[in-house]
Amino acid sequence: MSATVTERAGGGARGVVGTRMLRREDPALLSGEAQFVHDLSVPGALHLSVVRSPHAHARVLEVDLSAARECPGVVAAFSGRDLLGEWAAPMPCAWPVTADMQTPTHYPVALDEACYVGDAVAVVLAESAAQAQDAAASVSVSYEVLPAAVDLADAASDRVLAHDASETNRAYIWELAPDAAAVERAFAEAAVTVSERYVQQRLIPAAMEPRGVCVVPQPFGGDFTVYSSTQIPHILRTMLGITAGVPEGRLRVVAPSVGGGFGSKLNVYAEELLCLALARRMRRPVRWTEERSEAAQATIQGRGQIQQIELAADAEGHVQAVRVHLVADMGAYLQLVTPGIPILGAFLYHGVYDVPAYSFTCTGVFTNKTPTDAYRGAGRPEATYAIERAMDALARRIGVDPAEVRRRNFIAKDKFPYASSGGLLFDSGDYDAALAGALELADYEGLRAEQAQRRAQGSAKLLGIGLSSYVEMCGLAPSRVLASLNYAAGGWEAATVRMLPTGKVQVVSGSSPHGQGHETSWSMIVADKLGVSPEDVDVLHSDTAVSPFGLDTYGSRSLSVGGTAIAMAADRVVDKARLLAAHRLEVAPEDLDLEAGTFSVRGTPSRAVALGELAFAAFTAHDLPDGMEPNLEAQATYDPENFTFPFGTHVAVVEIDSDTGRVDLVRYVAVDDCGNQVNPLIVEGQVHGGIAQGVAQAMWEEAAYDEAGNILTTSFADYLVPAASELPSFTLGHTVTPSPSNPLGVKGIGEAGTIASTPAVVNAVVDALAHLGVHSMEMPVTPERVWRAVDAARRTPTGGTS
Amino acid sequence: MIPAKFEYRRAGSVDEAIGWLREDPDDAKLLAGGHSLLPLMKLRLATPGVLVDVGRIDGLSYVRDAGDHVAIGALTRHRDLETSEVARAHAPLLARVAAQIGDPQVRHRGTIGGSLAHGDPASDLPAAALAYGATFVAQGPNGTRQIPADEFFLGFLETALQPDEMLTEIRVPKSGGASAFQKFNRRAQDWAIVGVAAVLDGTPRVALVNMGPTPVRARAVEEALASGASAVDAAAHAADGLEPPSDVHASSEYRRHLATVLVRRALEEASAARG
Structure with missing residues (x-):
């Protein structure tokens, strides 16, 4: 069922692209009819329960499964050693960022050493989920508890080793220093320098649907169908094949409705491998559904960095160099792209500013905690946070308004395409326009006046205004660039567009949605290309049997890479249809116009043939031009030449109760530029969710651990995901600077809100408190x-100057 | 999120429920709205062998004007308390507190009896009942008895109810409007980091949420008020003698500070309401 209520965004343009079409995905999601992995009814399935280490670091001395095997309904129970023969390779890491990167061997169930609270040490299979969980409690494991490397800075010192057999916790050191001498020179000559240290706390991705897997052996031929709540059915199929030793052609991976991922389902997890290997071993379907508290340990976490950022500027605040040293928390093991996450931000620590000299170093460090990996923005929110907070620090140092220091340093509009000192080519931008728009929407002058008035009156309600101007690189990714970064795959995307005999259209998408609205957007693009109604376009995806090639959905890539492939395939269908139309109308192809799904002869519009008729003619193949193959179908694979670079400015306004320290976000303005917009309604939805998620890092969320490495925030009573009641209504604006990098002129908007909002909020908090002498503030605020910061500043009367 | 195995029994009457409690005093638990017990069971922090569902017993959901007091049936849901005209007129603090518990789903399922019998120091209704000087009616095998709120909360999640007793009614002395509830939390749906219930009709009574192992009265504040201290001066004693917990949301020290701020605000608000 699809609803196509539309409302023109701009007016004037023909077709549906650019209109606020309601999402066709939503009726099933809102009515509860959408099927998630856990909803699948699979008769005869065994239920997997995973026994997890309660220690952050321990030697596994003995795993006693005898009592568990006697429990009602239990069919089998295994230790890590029992399952070692199932694996053709350890769990995969696809991004060895340096040649000498240390990669601890990681099996789905640990063998002799458990390296974080939640590391699997045994599994139980039973006829029901309840029986499996009851029996798991009967598994008796003897441990020798080892010292744990918990705190990131401490782990970096190698005082305690996260892996007993290793010599260092260092996974790698990755450097980007195109001109180190220029950086040194800039700092030596700087009139003003700023040196700041920030901590990116760990975050739990907390997708609405936890993970789930169900593997069904097919009755004949040794094939397996893998249902998984994943963002990456294609990558998962390849990696399952390699790791479990199953020929890839025998695996079909299906992602049914997927309730969010935010990067956490861009991975290959132990439970996916276990369900496959155990289905093979037991010759029965095997399924597992993650519990919410289990997800706090067993699903990757985001962020986890200590950032040192230095700016060298002249007396007017023109930044001449940026120097960054990161320590990045890998967690206990390298998951699929763990080591590469900080590197995705490595090129962006100078932000939207025209900075001539730049250097970046990242040290990846193992700790005895859940592995980190991609989380909405992946490296770029961290970069934006550091530069945007440092720019505010610079503004305070030289006594200039934060908006002004940004204006002075923006990459000018006429410098695009802009070759950055980090080595990227920024495609297009107008950073001044976005800042100006945001300041106007926020009534920045009025807010500053109110702030001054409140301070003059000594109001207990402190007002703070925070800015964040951002640029991100997205549309992952040009394959050749990925090669230069040692990533193990490419960054292209594949699509097929076919017309069925009745004139209906099928689109096959290699990108795999989990909430983004691909079906709606792809149908809009193809509808306009072919001149058909969006309702006549079906979009097939997320099943490797239907869509054999694809690189899936992450990194704000689906529209700029996958959407481009779809547009190219649709163009090829039109090209073929044009040849067939010319044949039937007996004119040259270039004498035909295509409008509203009909080819007509230029100057003689009565001579026309509709695309639907051509589809039927191509199907019957009774009268095709010589050499033309039957059917209207085309495939396209698009490998982008460059990333895309969305940008914008966000303004956060906070009110702080100086008696309690309570921070209320009272106003939020965002002006984003993601190039051309296919569906502004979906763009707004992405911006809304993104802002909420970034504000959450600033104000509420933290995966907290105790000194022994136990995670403390295992439920939504302790891990504070904000609800609508915590957030103001957002004021959104847009500028449109098309990307020259792809034919649609689009950029990507899935991560932008998250990237921009975190520093905007923390800058607002510091702005509210700076006059009291408070300049540092950790997250979450x-x-x-x-209260402690204000209290400490009050006790230090001289702290008011800086 | 799968509870350990348990037997489920649905009671048709209070007597039937009490009979089942008597059969299994160590292993049976009453289930009303389920919003405290079921999460503990799903996390396997509570593993009762028998669950006696009292949620369908007729006649225990009411808010009545009973002359000098308001009588509230133990199975009254938070939402019904929030919207009760009787509660709003004669026990307005309870109606206001009920309106701030959890989120709408919780308020439509959770019951006042369940919340009080659970005895969680982080819950709001116990502190409000203390501030009102409520009386709890418990029914057991030998009939009913009345327990003053001040003698009800004995320890962490521990109350004066016997294993074979069921809380059936809450009696709240009629009160005017000179009351206030201050709740401090990080998200609207959360338990209070600290909460304060203050009633200034008659002898001032102030009770605190999440400032110790039980819901607790701020005796030092009450004494200061009784001897004529201002709200500001009295509030400075809010944490006297108390050792609030430290957890992932707040340190003990911060809770002590919050208590002083929130008590001052509650006293000022209640006093303003008195006019």
């Missing part, structure tokens, strides 16, 4: 942190 809890009321207690704010």
